[in-house]
Amino acid sequence: MPWCQQAILQSDDTNLSSQPPNGKIPIFKRGEFFTKAYMGDASRYDVDSDDEEEAETFGGNTHPPEYYRKAIEDFDEAEYDGGNYSEGSLLLLKAIEEQWNQFCSIILRRDPVECFRDISVPVLYHFFDWSLNQKVGKAGRKKRGIKTRSALGTNWKILRLVFERATGSKLDAKINRRMHTVLSSLGNKYDLSGKKRANRCMTVDDLKEQIQETLSTTRKSFHLGELRILAVLFLLLLAPAGSRPASILQLRYGDIRIVLARDPEGGPHVLLIRFTLEFTKTYLGSKDAKTFTLPESIFDGSLLLNTHIFLLGILFRHQAFRSPSLVAPHQLNELDIHPGEHEMPLPLRSDLQNVYVFRRAVKTLTGYEISPEEPISYGMMAGWLRRIGELLGIEHTTIPYNLRYNAANELDRNPSISAALRNLALDHANSDPFQKHYLGREVCADVWAIVRGAKQQQTLLKQACSVGHSVSRRRPADLTAEQAASVNTHPRIRSEKQALRRALKKETRDAWTDEQAVKDIECQLRGDKYAESPRTSRPGAPQRPAQQRLLQAILAPVSNTLEGQYQRRSRAIQAIIVYCEIVEVQPVHAGRTDTGNASTDYARQETSSLAQAVSSVFIESSKERSNRCFLCIGAALSLESDDPSVERLIRAFSSPGDLTKHFRRRHLSNLASNTRPECKVCNVVLAHKMHLQNHALLIHGTRS
Structure with missing residues (x-):
């Protein structure tokens, strides 16, 4: 064998003679592929006739035999004990x-x-x-x-x-x-409870109410409008797939494919959403990814259940399409498919390949923005879902798995879905997990009608066995003022205040159903009308204009024409895009007041015009101090005059010292080191944090 076949070829342009120099295999420098720790002196690797077989094994490969001998000696088996765990x-x-x-x-x-x-x-x-x-x-x-x-x-x-x-x-x-x-x-x-968690389903009707409450309520703040939209999109992607909630939260833009497809039955072109979910439960290795395809329902009776408008709203919000000219939703109506082809993809930007779709909000100098890379956690999303369920008046705690239970049971009952396909969709190796955990323990069948051979009341049974069977807007979602005050005066308040509030709230909600039913029965038997229930919590703030426009667009009625439907879709997507940028007002709950004084009106704020507020943050001498935050007033300048959050942003603090605390805590602490802050009341961009502090003191009388 020529010696050059035994050498470690380090460079394509290395000149090799027909004989090795000094009878040794040369080691060239390209990549320094084998360190001295393993190789040592290259002269040790002279090849003689006895090593011919070893040299042939090494010829043309990356590492010499010594590399693998050493690696086997140093191998740590402990790293491979057990399975692959999440x-x-x-x-x-x-x-x-x-x-x-x-x-x-x-x-x-x-x-x-x-x-x-x-x-x-x-x-x-x-x-x-x-x-x-x-x-x-x-x-x-x-x-x-x-x-x-x-x-x-x-x-x-x-x-x-x-x-x-x-x-x-x-x-x-x-x-x-x-x-x-x-x-x-x-x-x-230890008297441990043997009661299992209710595995009631969230039906499509329940889902519709959950989404409408998520979009319309002001008793729950999401900090940033985009989070409210993402909370809805999460439900709409989870509901049809029945996948584990964590896999939806780990969805990246690279896992999504938007396609314009030709209708084989001759209808108008349809938008398809294809999203691929990675299995999150990785014990004994990762599982095969699954792809789900959701076709758009063009004449959808309710846009509340239209996954496409919410996902497209997020995509247009971040300008996610690779085509630089595809920047507005109305442009989708102008697209066509090449003759002879079935589909035209709408590719997304390659730089978004590994970016999470569901990202949390982070504080900025004057508000919130979507984090570049930090995803929304399962606990955070579950908390949103639970709170909306409370505001709806649902008796049982609403959890993401309610939708997974529903998808599993619907797939099981559908005659066109095999057990194998159901298990594939649910990531189950066999039918045992479905039968043990997912098959509803509330038997959703009119068993007596089946036994008698009578007509089944299946619609009624489906409602009675769902999570929404107990919906009542009268059910308490928060503590009353008196209940909150009782917690604040409890002797163990210092260490257990939050625990006591949670326990009292749970006790109140658990007892409410039967207690209220007795009151209603007595009321009707006396011949009285239903009495108005006392207010159990603070009302929400008025809906802001952007939220009103969002609801108006999504609740718009169906049009009779295809063009009208396209316009309805475009208006809804545009309203979602606009709302994503809204910084939401944080509501105040009775249970969060430390003094127990729940009589303070939520909307009680000092009234002054925005123009007066702007003029009040400019000082005439270096000794003058302001009581208003010029950065908050700058944020108010970008809002509409009738926006209820304007008054909150332009309010005056009790003293310049309180303003200083606010300025440090709310603004300076959230200013990233590489950010150039902007003063919107002066319309100037400042170089860095110290420049902002200097500007705040000299121009606006705010010490920091």
Whole structure:
């Protein structure tokens, strides 16, 4: 074999003679592919006849044999113990492992791994008994503790995984069987609840009410209008796919494909949304991605359920289309498909490939803006959904999985969907998870009619078994002024105020259904009309003009013509684009008042004109101080005069010192280091933070 085939070729233009210099294989410099730590002196790798086979193996490859010999010696098998876990699972594993380490070191005074090797039922019993008695966590914080048997069972499953990771073997089957009795005994001892979470479905009608309340309420602030739109888009993408909510939140622009498709039945061209979801539960490796296709319903009776207008609103808001001329929604009406073809893609910008669609808002100098890369967490989205459900008056806590339950049950009941396709959509390996967790425990069938052979009242049963069966606008969503005051005067107020508020609110809501039903029955039997319910919480602020225009566009009636429908769609998308930029007013709830004085009117603000406010923030001497924030007034200049947030932005502070605190906390602390701040009342752009502080003092009398 020629020696050049045995060499490590480092450069395409290296001149090689027919014989190796000094009888050795040269090592060229390109890439420095093998470091001295492995190679050492190159002279060690002379090739003689005995090494011919080894040289042939190395010839033309990247690394010599020594590289792999060394790598095998240094290989750490511990990195590959167990399965591939998601971040949430890793947190649970770490928490249980820390508890086990504490128990072994403090109670047993032994090494945790040694305790695993000598594990027994008595040790496991007293570990969980000790764990159930832990009331205080890190930094003296009160622990939530284990409240249900299912949570105790989950901790046992996680401990088994910790055991396997520590010992490399599975727990003895005999111990595993006995632990079922142990967990049951501990559940009885600590009176743990065996009640499972309700798996009621959120039907399409429930979803419609949820979306309308999300768009219209002012009792829940999203800080930035785009977050309100994203809260709706999340529901509309989750509802048809039935996917895990976390996979929707991890959607990136690169996972979305917008296509203009030809209708094979001869109708007008239809916009398709194709979105690909990565499986988020990665135990034992990642799963295959699935792509869902949603066709637009052009003559949609309600735009509240139109996924396309909300997604297109976000795409146009961020100018996400790769075509530089496609910048307005009305341009979609002008597009056509090339003759002989079925589709025309509308590609998105390649630089948005890995950018999250669902991103949280971050504070800026004068308001909020969408974070460049920080996604909305599952807890944040779940909190929004729960709050809107409370405002709707739903008895049960609304969760994202209500929509997943609904999709699963609808797919199961549909005769054109096989069990295999249902499992594929839900990311289930078989039908067991569906039957155990997703199949509604509220049996949604008119079983007596089926047995009798009579006509089934399926529509009524579907409503009765859904999450929306209990909707009542009279149901309390917040604490009353008196309830809030009672919490504030509680003797344990300092450490448990928030916990007491949550507990009182839950108790009030849980008891309301039956108590109110008794009152209604007595009222009707007396022959009286329904009495007006007392106000249980503060009313929301008036809707702002942009919110009114948004609702007006989305609730617009169906047009009789195709052109009218296109215009309806364009107006709705444009209203969404505009609303995305709105900074929302934070509502004040009775439960958040520290003094218990809930009689303060939400809208009580000092009245003064915007023009007077602008003139008041300019000083005539260096000793003069202002009581108004020139940055907030600058933000008010971009709003309409009848916008209710104007009064809040131009209000006067009690003293220049209060203004200084506000200026530091609200503006300076949120000014990024690479940002050039702008003073809108002076219409000047400032160089940096210190320039802003100097401008604030010399021009506007605001000390910082």
